[in-house]
Amino acid sequence: MPATFRNHLEKFIEINDDEYAEISTYFTQASVRKKENLLEEGQICRSHFFVLSGCLRKFFINDKGVEQTTEFAIENWWITDNMAYERQQSTGFFIQAVEPSEVLVISHDAQEALLRNVPAMERYFRFVYQRAYAASQMRIKYLYDYSREDLYYHFHDHYPEFVQRIPQYLLASFLGFTPEYLSEIRSKRRS
Amino acid sequence: MPATFRNHLEKFIEINDDEYAEISTYFTQASVRKKENLLEEGQICRSHFFVLSGCLRKFFINDKGVEQTTEFAIENWWITDNMAYERQQSTGFFIQAVEPSEVLVISHDAQEALLRNVPAMERYFRFVYQRAYAASQMRIKYLYDYSREDLYYHFHDHYPEFVQRIPQYLLASFLGFTPEYLSEIRSKRRS
DNA sequence: CGGTCTCTTGACGGAGTTCAAAGCTAGTGG
DNA sequence: CCACTAGCTTTGAACTCCGTCAAGAGACCG
Numbered sequence: 001m002p003a004t005f006r007n008h009l010e011k012f013i014e015i016n017d018d019e020y021a022e023i024s025t026y027f028t029q030a031s032v033r034k035k036e037n038l039l040e041e042g043q044i045c046r047s048h049f050f051v052l053s054g055c056l057r058k059f060f061i062n063d064k065g066v067e068q069t070t071e072f073a074i075e076n077w078w079i080t081d082n083m084a085y086e087r088q089q090s091t092g093f094f095i096q097a098v099e100p101s102e103v104l105v106i107s108h109d110a111q112e113a114l115l116r117n118v119p120a121m122e123r124y125f126r127f128v129y130q131r132a133y134a135a136s137q138m139r140i141k142y143l144y145d146y147s148r149e150d151l152y153y154h155f156h157d158h159y160p161e162f163v164q165r166i167p168q169y170l171l172a173s174f175l176g177f178t179p180e181y182l183s184e185i186r187s188k189r190r191s
Numbered sequence: 192m193p194a195t196f197r198n199h200l201e202k203f204i205e206i207n208d209d210e211y212a213e214i215s216t217y218f219t220q221a222s223v224r225k226k227e228n229l230l231e232e233g234q235i236c237r238s239h240f241f242v243l244s245g246c247l248r249k250f251f252i253n254d255k256g257v258e259q260t261t262e263f264a265i266e267n268w269w270i271t272d273n274m275a276y277e278r279q280q281s282t283g284f285f286i287q288a289v290e291p292s293e294v295l296v297i298s299h300d301a302q303e304a305l306l307r308n309v310p311a312m313e314r315y316f317r318f319v320y321q322r323a324y325a326a327s328q329m330r331i332k333y334l335y336d337y338s339r340e341d342l343y344y345h346f347h348d349h350y351p352e353f354v355q356r357i358p359q360y361l362l363a364s365f366l367g368f369t370p371e372y373l374s375e376i377r378s379k380r381r382s
Numbered sequence: 383c384g385g386t387c388t389c390t391t392g393a394c395g396g397a398g399t400t401c402a403a404a405g406c407t408a409g410t411g412g
Numbered sequence: 413c414c415a416c417t418a419g420c421t422t423t424g425a426a427c428t429c430c431g432t433c434a435a436g437a438g439a440c441c442g
Binding site for chain 3: 338339340368369371372375
Binding site for chain 1: 388389390
């Protein structure tokens with residue numbers, strides 16, 4: 001496994017060479033092409049993905065047949081359908097590469113074993129979920145607090161490099177409105 | 192500390208009497224009256240609350256001066272402003288008792304020490320945050336997928352005892368719309 | 383170059399908000 | 413135990429944000 005993952009782990013926990021060697025045995029690595037799916041609606045959600053490079057998104061298809069993006073994952077983020085993963089049930093989501101990406105993959109069984117056998121990883125994942133939960137709570141606050149227009153400007157100012165990186169229609173999908181309305185917002189400020 | 196907390200812990204981890212005795216030393220217990228605040232906007236968020244009985248809610252006040260409820264916590268749920276708690280920063284939220292409640296309180300410092308000294312609690316909190324994160328993700332999905340009316344019926348069918356328990360205007364606030372609109376929705380079905 | 387994918391523009395419609403006022407309910411004190 | 417008040421819920425009218433639909437203009441890739 002690439003050194004970037006070890007560096008990432010060491011931001012949270014201390015590990016020695018032996019431990020890292022053991023941790024490595026639980027993961028596999030995969031390359032995904034743009035638009036390739038790592039998870040599809042109806043499948044059992046067996047894997048948890050860690051993004052080494054590139055960008056993934058999670059989306060579902062609503063009753064009008066429109067893709068609704070609920071999450072992006074870039075370098076050093078974990079992504080899966082956590083509810084379906086935890087219960088090993090079928091998912092309502094797709095996980096797709098927005099860019100060509102490199103990911104680490106761990107199966108649910110492997111993750112359980114890893115947590116049992118390497119206690120430091122309990123601590124690591126406690127941090128990961130704690131931060132993810134806190135971020136998710138703030139996201140919910142913004143969804144309540146901001147208008148669609150405000151959401152766009154907030155995201156635009158907070159993650160400018162991200163707005164550069166992904167197409168507008170995915171950004172609109174993530175922010176919960178239509179590409180047409182995003183276009184309207186952008187034209188307002190230009191004038 | 193009441194046995195209900197030990198029962199709750201033992202759904203996730205195994206602990207013996209000595210461990211439970213140690214765990215107990217990190218917590219204090221508090222009674223809160225209806226409408227009493229456990230946290231107020233502008234304060235440093237120092238505590239994490241576990242609800243033994245009763246019901247708490249978390250809300251913020253938006254730019255129009257309206258209270259927006261983002262979360263309820265009933266028996267066996269944890270609640271705090273996780274982002275502010277983690278960073279020991281000032282919060283933008285209030286946490287208030289909806290009903291007379293009994294809570295366990297742990298400070299940030301105490302929680303850190305507890306996690307260091309009782310490894311089983313790393314595992315416990317990993318579970319807690321993992322589930323909370325998964326639930327939060329599903330909540331976000333619903334916010335994207337459902338109309339306000341659908342949100343009401345979804346909540347109504349999924350947590351009927353909860354709809355009984357809390358006043359309508361808090362439910363409207365939690366679902367992200369006005370009491371007037373909730374009233375309109377309800378009158379539709381009655382006819 | 384040709385075709386498909388992405389972004390823009392404008393007209394119209396509908397879900398949900400705002401404001402105001404009146405009815406209802408529940409807690410409180412006398 | 414009743415009466416009063418404050419807080420909660422309902423109703424209706426006007427308004428706004430944002431979605432839908434349709435059509436055109438760029439832009440990217442083979």
